[in-house]
Amino acid sequence: MKSVLNIHTFSSRTERSLDKCYPVYYVVTEMAGRIPLVLLACGSFNPITHQHMRLFELARDHMHQTGLYRVVAGIVSPVGDDYGKQGLVASKHRLAMARLALQSSDWVSVDDWESQQEDWTETVVTMRYHYDRIASQYQSGKNPPTASDSARYVPRLKLLCGADFMNTFKVPGLWRDDHVEEVVGRFGLVCVSRGSLQPDRAIHESDLLSRHQRSIFLVREWVHNEISATEVRRALRRGQSVKYLLPDLVIEYIKEHNLYTQDSEMKNKDVKLRPLIKQTIQD
Amino acid sequence: MAGRIPLVLLACGSFNPITHQHMRLFELARDHMHQTGLYRVVAGIVSPVGDDYGKQGLVASKHRLAMARLALQSSDWVSVDDWESQQEDWTETVVTMRYHYDRIASQYQSGKNPPTASDVPRLKLLCGADFMDTFKVPGLWRDDHVEEVVGRFGLVCVSRGSLQPDRAIHESDLLSRHQRSIFLVREWVHNEISATEVRRALRRGQSVKYLLPDLVIEYIKEHNLYTQDSEMKNKDVKLRPLIKQTIQD
Numbered sequence: 001m002k003s004v005l006n007i008h009t010f011s012s013r014t015e016r017s018l019d020k021c022y023p024v025y026y027v028v029t030e031m032a033g034r035i036p037l038v039l040l041a042c043g044s045f046n047p048i049t050h051q052h053m054r055l056f057e058l059a060r061d062h063m064h065q066t067g068l069y070r071v072v073a074g075i076v077s078p079v080g081d082d083y084g085k086q087g088l089v090a091s092k093h094r095l096a097m098a099r100l101a102l103q104s105s106d107w108v109s110v111d112d113w114e115s116q117q118e119d120w121t122e123t124v125v126t127m128r129y130h131y132d133r134i135a136s137q138y139q140s141g142k143n144p145p146t147a148s149d150s151a152r153y154v155p156r157l158k159l160l161c162g163a164d165f166m167n168t169f170k171v172p173g174l175w176r177d178d179h180v181e182e183v184v185g186r187f188g189l190v191c192v193s194r195g196s197l198q199p200d201r202a203i204h205e206s207d208l209l210s211r212h213q214r215s216i217f218l219v220r221e222w223v224h225n226e227i228s229a230t231e232v233r234r235a236l237r238r239g240q241s242v243k244y245l246l247p248d249l250v251i252e253y254i255k256e257h258n259l260y261t262q263d264s265e266m267k268n269k270d271v272k273l274r275p276l277i278k279q280t281i282q283d
Numbered sequence: 284m285a286g287r288i289p290l291v292l293l294a295c296g297s298f299n300p301i302t303h304q305h306m307r308l309f310e311l312a313r314d315h316m317h318q319t320g321l322y323r324v325v326a327g328i329v330s331p332v333g334d335d336y337g338k339q340g341l342v343a344s345k346h347r348l349a350m351a352r353l354a355l356q357s358s359d360w361v362s363v364d365d366w367e368s369q370q371e372d373w374t375e376t377v378v379t380m381r382y383h384y385d386r387i388a389s390q391y392q393s394g395k396n397p398p399t400a401s402d403v404p405r406l407k408l409l410c411g412a413d414f415m416d417t418f419k420v421p422g423l424w425r426d427d428h429v430e431e432v433v434g435r436f437g438l439v440c441v442s443r444g445s446l447q448p449d450r451a452i453h454e455s456d457l458l459s460r461h462q463r464s465i466f467l468v469r470e471w472v473h474n475e476i477s478a479t480e481v482r483r484a485l486r487r488g489q490s491v492k493y494l495l496p497d498l499v500i501e502y503i504k505e506h507n508l509y510t511q512d513s514e515m516k517n518k519d520v521k522l523r524p525l526i527k528q529t530i531q532d
Contacts, residue, residue, distance in 0.1 A: 234471075
């Protein structure tokens with residue numbers, strides 16, 4: 001009975017395909033002893049693309065293959081409008097598109113807390129919010145029933161990102177040192193490499209990141225699938241096709257609402273990124 | 284659009300399985316050919332190769348056709364054609380092109396097409412940049428066939444990553460001679476989903492979600508395609524063109 005419960009709890013396709021390699025009972029006991037893990041991706045999602053969603057799939061496969069983790073959920077958290085990035089369209093649209101895109105996912109969902117905050121919110125603050133939320137759900141027993149031996153483990157939360165994200169730590173004023181310490185050291189990163197970007201070099205060149213190497217999981221994307229949202233917006237502005245780069249539902253939404261035009265790309269053109277202002281004042 | 288030459292794009296290949304990248308080729312090619320100001324793309328055809336091709340890991344054409352049909356459900360201008368895969372033996376690309384050209388031309392003459400410009404629809408071969416390098420492989424192509432595919436019909440070639448199709452053209456006298464019939468399309472979005480990588484991921488139980496349509500992924504799982512065994516198919520078999528075209532010489 002216990003094994004049946006566990007099979008239905010782990011609804012991920014990865015587990016089902018593992019069945020082909022391992023006898024069912026082995027999968028069940030194997031997964032049951034693992035640390036539950038939630039993956040959180042922060043970003044513009046302007047718009048969400050297949051590449052964004054691939055990050056989750058790759059990260060989950062990788063974390064499962066370590067033998068240590070059981071990924072229980074994925075969260076897409078679009079940044080608030082106050083971030084001030086050029087070309088950023090209203091969060092209500094970015095949220096709507098992400099929801100449409102993730103309809104076909106049974107484990108990744110969209111969260112609007114970050115985008116609903118009064119001001120741009122630091123990544124570490126968003127992480128603390130989600131961690132506290134997950135931990136209290138866990139304690140109040142709201143999670144689906146799990147095996148009694150995995151109940152020992154409080155779900156972990158890690159930040160999911162692409163390799164280009166690692167380079168943002170170097171940008172002056174974009175991150176507070178104590179925040180990087182907490183995001184990487186307390187929570188941890190799962191970083192998916194793209195193309196020739198070398199996240200291990202970014203780690204090597206930073207004392208802070210090097211110190212926390214054990215909390216940084218590097219995932220290699222072998223399929224060269226670097227659909228950048230910038231390129232998608234460019235194509236849309238020029239009336240070119242973006243079919244197969246994002247879900248059809250998202251493309252329809254974009255056309256319905258006429259997002260991503262010359263005008264939309266000019267938004268925030270001379271505006272400084274909010275973190276560079278907010279974090280200077282605090283110092 | 285009214286004064287333009289109607290154009291049909293034909294993609295031949297394994298489609299083992301079809302991916303978003305394959306379908307992107309059509310979208311990019313259509314945008315490019317429209318931007319020349321000369322053409323109006325009226326249709327796209329996916330023509331999966333027959334099982335006799337002998338490529339390693341090739342699954343049965345009935346599956347490759349079914350997956351392509353599922354994938355193209357959401358397209359209003361690209362469709363799948365099974366003529367090539369239904370032929371007795373592996374069929375040369377030029378033969379497939381002649382078949383489709385004759386079919387399109389006779390439809391046009393019998394007035395089955397909606398009213399179009401006075402020009403007869405053209406047919407061009409749509410391919411990726413790696414395809415240009417296949418012309419160099421000894422025995423894979425007959426010279427007179429390359430002449431006809433490139434010179435008579437024409438190529439629309441979508442570049443990927445660092446592959447330089449213009450170098451392949453430069454290094455071939457035959458291709459250089461027909462430069463005007465070769466349209467090079469630059470893919471700025473680095474979207475190089477190779478079917479080989481997709482099969483590898485499937486073998487290892489890894490996710491391929493968002494690399495191909497969900498309907499295709501479900502089909503693959505239903506029929507348990509792309510396993511260790513399926514990849515071993517044709518392992519020591521020589522590609523059919525290398526045998527067939529030698530005999531003919």
